[in-house]
Amino acid sequence: MAAREDPSREGRPSWDSDSPWLPKLGDLRGRLNPYRGPEDDPSPRPGGWLASVAVVLRPDPSGRELELLLIRRSRSESDPWSGHMALPGGRKDRRDPSLLSTATRETLEEVGVPLARKGEPLGNLQVVQPVGAHLPLFTVLPFVFRVPAPTVARVASREVAAIRWVSLSHLQDKRNQTRFTYRRNNISLRFPAIDLAGHPIWGLTHRILTDLLHRLDADTAGDRDGQPTGSGS
Numbered sequence: 001m002a003a004r005e006d007p008s009r010e011g012r013p014s015w016d017s018d019s020p021w022l023p024k025l026g027d028l029r030g031r032l033n034p035y036r037g038p039e040d041d042p043s044p045r046p047g048g049w050l051a052s053v054a055v056v057l058r059p060d061p062s063g064r065e066l067e068l069l070l071i072r073r074s075r076s077e078s079d080p081w082s083g084h085m086a087l088p089g090g091r092k093d094r095r096d097p098s099l100l101s102t103a104t105r106e107t108l109e110e111v112g113v114p115l116a117r118k119g120e121p122l123g124n125l126q127v128v129q130p131v132g133a134h135l136p137l138f139t140v141l142p143f144v145f146r147v148p149a150p151t152v153a154r155v156a157s158r159e160v161a162a163i164r165w166v167s168l169s170h171l172q173d174k175r176n177q178t179r180f181t182y183r184r185n186n187i188s189l190r191f192p193a194i195d196l197a198g199h200p201i202w203g204l205t206h207r208i209l210t211d212l213l214h215r216l217d218a219d220t221a222g223d224r225d226g227q228p229t230g231s232g233s
Contacts, residue, residue: 025057025066025122025146027216028122028123028144028215028216029122029123031215031216032122032123032124032125032144032215033123033124033125033126034123035100035121035123035124035143037098037100038097038098038099040124041098041099041141042127042139042141043139044137044138044139045129045137045138045139046137047137048136048137048138048139049091049092049136049137049138049139050091050092050099050102050138050139050140050141051089051090051091051092051099051102051138051139051140051141052089052090052092052099052100052102052103052106052140052141052142052143053086053087053088053089053090053103053106053140053142053143053208054069054087054088054089054103054104054106054107054115054142054143054145055068055087055125055142055143055144055145055208055209055212056068056069056088056107056113056115056119056145056146056147056151056153057144057145057146057147057168058146058147058148058149058151058165059149060149060165060167061149063149065167065168065169066167066168067165067166067167067168068165068166068167068168068171068209069087069088069111069113069153069163069164069165070085070086070087070163070164070165070166070196070201070205071085071086071087071088071110071111071160071161071162071163071164072084072085072086072160072161072162072163072164072199073085073086073159073160073161074158074159074160074161075161083161084199084200084202084203084205085164085196085199085200085201085202085205086204086205087142087205087208088103088106088107088110088111088113088160089102089103089106089107089110089140089142090102090106090110091138093105099141099143100121100143103115103141103143103145104116104119108156109156109157110156110157110159110160111153111154111155111156111157111160111163112153112154112156113147113151113153115145115147118147118148118151119145119146119147120145120146120147121143121144121145122144122145122146123143123144124141124142124143124144125142125143125144125208125211125212125215126142126211127139127140127141128140128142128204128207128208130203130204131203134184140204140208142208142211142212144212153165164196166196168213168216170194170196171194171201171209171213172213172217176194176195176196177192177193177194177195178193178194178195178200179191179192179193180192180193180200180202180203182202182203191203191206192206192210193206194206194209
């Protein structure tokens, strides 16, 4: 289990201008969509709802690499993505003033990281929606945050089975590119994926991370839209 967060670290994060990873994040801010507030939230699809996720970035202990926070969802028969790798986040609550607030709240509830206090929002990525008639009709707005190197996460919700910090170089490495076959009833679809110690990163999460990597580096390998290439069987 991940280490618990040190409650003694208070206040907003301070950033070392000499850190080699900081210019990369500075470039990223200019490549993200600026978020002004609720007026930038997308509209839900008819009969659907809104959700947001947090793409949380921190420098590794060496300061030369960026790491990204992922969760592995707990297994549940009611969850189409049961047991899969994902980003912290969830459905907008009626008490959330914006989708940015949703991402912040859900991240605290799921992995114990207080983004409102220790994180800095850099902007948002492209809106994504599930592919498939049998999937829920939600619309996801991904937000990118940076947090200080000492930031740790923990399993803080029964919806989360495990957490994992993964380097961006692992996500970019062509050797980790694979395909994931999604099977449901008589349907079989193959999706682009990234292998993470035997756990595929696919679907919405893959599409979000591919968007992020392309903005960080135009030469990043991978299928940008992450659409399925198989067919029903």
